[in-house]
Amino acid sequence: MATIAAVIASTHHPFYLRASTATGEDRPPFADEWVAKIEAFRETLTRGRPDVLVMVGSDHFHQLWLDNMPQFLIGKAPFYDANYYNEEREFGLPRMGLHGDEELSAHLLRGGIDAGFDLAFSNELRVDHSITCPIITLRPQADLPIVPVYTNIFAPPMPQPRRFVELGKTIRALVEAWPSDKRVAIIGTGHLSLELGGPRQFGPHGPDPEFDRKAVEWIASSDLDAALAEVSLDSLWLPGNATHGFMDFMLMMGVAGENVKADYADSLDLFHTMEAYFTWYPKDSR
Amino acid sequence: MSKYLVDKFLYTIDRDPELVERYRQDPRGTVDWWEAERANLILNCPAAERSTWLRFTDAEREALATHDYVALFELGAHNFLTLTLFIGLFERDYAEPLGFQREYAARLGHWTVPYPDIST
Secondary structure, eight states, X not given: OXXXXXXXXXXXXXXXHHHHHOOGGGSOTTHHHHHHHHHHHHHHHHHHOOSEEEEXXXXXXXXXXTTSOOSEEEEOOSEEEEOOHHHHHHHOOOOEEEEBOHXXXXXXXXXXXXXXXXXXXXXXXXXXXXXXXXXXXXXXXXXXOEEEEEEOOSSSSOOOHHHHHHHHHHHHHHHHTOSSOOEEEEEEEEOSSOOSSSTTTTOSSOSOHHHHHXXXXXXXXXXXXXXXXXXXXXXXXXXXXXXXXXXHHHHHHHHHOTTOXXXXXXXXXXXXXXXXXXXXXXXXXX | OOHHHHHHHHHHHHTOHHHHHHHHHOHHHHHHHHHHHTTTOOTXXXXXXXXXXXXXXXXXXXXXHTXXXXXXXXXXXXXXXXXXXXXXXXXXXXXXXXXXXXXXXXXXXXXXXXXXXXXO
């Protein structure tokens, strides 16, 4: 059976590439500290020696649109082109390409549907910065095949937070049951408190530092009881109008396992959002 | 109210560099053209299989025709779509990094939660 090489949950800040490569006057004062934290975080994936990456993220109204919006979708393709014109325009992200692992895609689709998730699938998916930002931060050589898993954290009506957790648990169980000798890292990115297109956007910190403090504690200890007790589809509007991306962190807590403390946890208070980085190593694969 | 159609306008303009420039230069003309020619195209269907029923309300049309992102917020346009397109339109006019984004926030400063519903 496949081995889980690492479980990684992270924010995905699209400005990292530009900040980390800027020089001279263009280099922001926080860039060096940010780069140091990312390089330490990257090492946690490298240590897991993965062969394939399951990448949990969300399409930001690029390929998926309101005339046909899936709640959960898994890509099944041999290759994924990546990044879009408006991401190049706003964030300076380059066009990229990632190979796919169709066998693992097929396994997750079949097993996920049989486990009660009526998953959508895509045989031609152009992924966006929710997938490429963690590639840039965690595996910049972009040399491993991926299986993209997209969640709807953007367009109401969305699935309940509990459903994200359950999908995470299901993905974990399915990867562990995959008849393969490969080492699989499961990586998911979301947000802490975040405001986009509202009065609290682009402040000196995330819009709700108190939510961020609690959220980091929940994730670091994978305290699903506490997170599920406080978080609902309605409550997530309050810390910031784009905070439903936290549900992808909840999915990753489901992957990590209930009350399993992260082996690595770090955060960085930045303008606009708080960055947060977590890694779990399954006990039998350390 | 046709929030969906406002979102469709923002989405289809934002993904096309030529339309972004056209909307920047001539917002009212672009909105009128788009409503007449593009509003009813189903994105994954041939043009002959278009819809027949989509049109803006007067308030929506006016908000789009005047680049009024505060009005769009108040009409329930999707916050991410509005922000992304308007950064593409106007960030270039501001000398300070994030200058446009911060002005955008300030112009919405009279709002506290709950914000207008973005559900479609």
